[in-house]
Amino acid sequence: MASFPLSAKEEIVERFLDAAVRGDLPQLRMLLTHTPSLINQTGYSGWTALMLAARNGHYNVVEALLSHGCDKLPVNSSSQTAYDIAKFWGHSHISNLLAQTDDRCSGVLPELYFCRETLDRQSDKRTDKAWLEAQQSDPNTVYLLFSNINPMVSRCEEDKSSEVLNKLCRFRYDGVKDLFQKPTTKLIFLGVEKMNSSSSCSQVQEGSWEPPAWFAIGTDEDATELLKRCRGKNCFFTTFSPKIDLLTFSEEEAGIVAHARSVLVWHDRYSFCSTCGSGTSLEEGGHKRRCLNSECRSLKGVHNTCYPRVDPVVIMLVVHPDRNQCLLGRKKSFPVGMFSCLAGFIEPGEAIEDAVRREVEEESGVKVGLVRYICSQPWPMPSNLMIGCLAIATSTNIKVDQNEIEEARWFTRQQIAESLHRGANPALMLPPSQTIAHQLIRYWICKNANL
């Protein structure tokens, strides 16, 4: 029988995977040095080098692959991860290693979308009027323009391969100063560029040592008139409807949008003093509102009525007592086939862990014991703080509250791993990677052993 000759690329992948099977660390390292992209390549039935090394008990190879940033998540055609394989074949030192590697470094828990802090908020400067005014007219200062609460963006048409579709339009003082005359204009001081941030954020002029300040401007001017200020084509105001629009910024810009939009929505909804009903004025670089009625109680002492609202929300992946299934639910408004983590607002007088237990039982009828905090994410729709947890169920019967969700169901680890790894699946679509729900689900798949 004649076999078809392998291409040069196929041949090098074969050699790499073979080195993993044999535990030939020098050969594997040599190949990786020349061709770093080999690391996550798959061979027969979707097996990666990590899986093959795990199958054959080569601890040092697994260690080396992980230290080179190998992805632990992929599944083979039998929907097994490298961890599953090591565990099945009784290589417990390897399965422990695969479960224990530090979350952040191994990419199990990446930096979340909306979380990158490109600007230093410098909140002490908010009360320094002279400093703020000097920054406003500084030629290096960056302004972002919001039509009410929607940022002006330009569409990146060039790079079709990138997930980044929208880019914030940036203005200098001369391009926006006329807007400051209007009393309804809201000016929000967002911070100054961090000294160590990449120059992609804004170009710092030679010889200038002061990092530029950034402001957001919220205006009720006509949107078409505002767009004329922009020389570039393809500019528009996002409406965040569908909300997915908000998930197409770069990591750097997403963090800035999260801050600016949350504060502007607060101004939009909290223009009047809730204590006495009078009008209010902006203070402290747009981070405070003060009641204009000098008799108002809100002016005596410090009151939360004067500061932006942040609503804490618990979002949790509920794990079955058998540790091999998880509970996901869907709202009527979700796209067909999409399921996600349960979530709900924390109530007054409630701890995080108790809110998780209450919400899960209310929405699904399932009782929860252990709750473990994993990560958090600001979510500027309008101004939530998502507090992400894993929760271990102590009961399994589902009884859905139809007012909250349409359906809730237990999914096996295999179903989840397939959907995560293979992408869109008509039977089970998971929320996009920018969401904390996605990251909690991914975390559980990667860390299953350690709960």
Next chain:
Amino acid sequence: MASFPLSAKEEIVERFLDAAVRGDLPQLRMLLTHTPSLINQTGYSGWTALMLAARNGHYNVVEALLSHGCDKLPVNSSSQTAYDIAKFWGHSHISNLLAQTDDRCSGVLPELYFCRETLDRQSDKRTDKAWLEAQQSDPNTVYLLFSNINPMVSRCEEDKSSEVLNKLCRFRYDGVKDLFQKPTTKLIFLGVEKMNSSSSCSQVQEGSWEPPAWFAIGTDEDATELLKRCRGKNCFFTTFSPKIDLLTFSEEEAGIVAHARSVLVWHDRYSFCSTCGSGTSLEEGGHKRRCLNSECRSLKGVHNTCYPRVDPVVIMLVVHPDRNQCLLGRKKSFPVGMFSCLAGFIEPGEAIEDAVRREVEEESGVKVGLVRYICSQPWPMPSNLMIGCLAIATSTNIKVDQNEIEEARWFTRQQIAESLHRGANPALMLPPSQTIAHQLIRYWICKNANL
């Protein structure tokens, strides 16, 4: 030389400690069975059985003592915990055991004050008007009376030894129904008693299977007139000034006060619609306010303006890079000698971990790397959610922001352990055990090795 004879009690403590020294597990178990109170007894220089077993490398004795609920926190006269002793003498299997024991079970991380949920909130019942009205006039229903935001309590004069000083005054329908006529009265549905809650909460009548509902009433009636409703003497309205008054309820009642007071403060400060300045009315069992202006934007869709506010706060114990010191600060308003954890509000567009880093650097100038969530606590002054973290410093120079705190200082593990174990110390007073700050500090002392 004649030695003084030991008392019977002293003798049994001696025998118990001697068994720990020798690793005589049968003897130790026999003594504990007869006299469980022996477990935390101290002998010469403040050494406990746990310390002696740790000193002499008796792993099985340490294990047995922990399983009997032995306290790991005490320090001997050299300010060493059992963990320190095991570590110093090279018994790493014992020091690991002492560090690893499950937090909740071992009492390292107890249930926090304000966190006990005696009532089931049954939030789905808030929209069921008929059910709520039936509960209101039910003779088993329990009412708590608040003069504006301050609960009516009776002072427990009998039991001087208890930390519980205040007890909520409870009313039946007949005692409060006249208040419902007044339009300014606020009625908050708090929930129904949990089926498994202790009968100390309220007496359930024989043959009655419906657990009683609880309501809080907020009224602006004259406080003296209100007090006449109470037959008991020693009744009054707490003013929470100083706030410490709020920390003298039983665990059961503290959780109820946290919920009721947070919601009542919200009503007190948010009577007017913040979107249009109109008046608002109460709905959903006192958990929603609706704008009375039918044109208001807040009536279209779901808006946070209509729901109680919960303000997330990060509170963190910053640990020195040497892992042997922690950073505490004091505000001008603190009692003399008191230091506590740093804390601050989470801002819009900010994750928990980033808020910890920003607040610590703003207040103290210290930079923070790793942040680890430990526990959370509702804090009804007025409606905060305290999110407690440990944070590992990456720099040590302190530069205090005088607007925020008066002083910040590194304290050694020994100084903290002494203050925790020996109580009031003029040089360093820690916040009371009801606070999450105290529990974070205690947690760090107990778990030092595992950060």
